Amino acid sequence: MKLTHRDDWHVIVEIAPRATHIPLSALGFDLGDRDLDGELDGLPFEITVSPRRLGDLGGGITMGDRLISRDVDAAYRARCEAMLTAMLRQPHVKSGRVTCKETHTCSHCDLGWEVLSADDVLDEANCQDAYSVEGEPVCCEAGIDEFRTEHGIPTLADAAAVTR
Known part of the structure; x- marks a missing residue:
């Protein structure tokens, strides 16, 4: 039987700089001098955002993801969907999607799942x-x-x- 494992969840959003003015400080460039401030301009580009681990409770307190959720895949998907929804509300975010890495293995031998074409x-x-x-x-x-x-x-x- 084919088993599917999902991990490495991400939210990928496309930023359209010309849709609105984005201050450089929004990207973490705090140049400290108003004369050096500028705005992002150019072609649309993508950024990838990784969600915080389910077991990261903040303040240096962590535990295994399986202790937080019985369905880790669904919990990560929900967290990423919520992040994407919040990001899509921003005027400079053109589009977005949730992705993850899927691997398929055999339930009997744990080898990678391959089939005859x-x-x-x-x-x-x-x-x-x-x-x-x-x-x-x-x-x-x-x-x-x-x-x-x-x-x-x-x-x-x-x-x-x-x-x-």
Whole structure:
């Protein structure tokens, strides 16, 4: 079975400097002298904002994310969506999106999840047997057997018995 793991949550927003005047101080450039103050101008650009960890309670107090939430992915998604909503209220924010890194692994062997493509099936060297089909995992026998059972295809052991 394919397991999906999500981490490295981010909010990415596109800033359109010409939509409004953005003081340099808004980006942390406090030059201290009014004569040196300026405004950001130019083409739209993106910035990436990482949310604070769920377990960061402030004041140097931290704990594991799983102690804070039973559904860490949903909690990070909600936190990022709230950040994005707040950022989109600003006149210089043109658009935005929430992203995360997804990795897929096999529940049986913990290897990266890979499946046979339509082109792979055409080459017998990529197939376990004549019953191999597009979408079948390639990581381990347990994964292949589970997939085949779900799709009504003979398992590797059953297919081997038929060919004897």
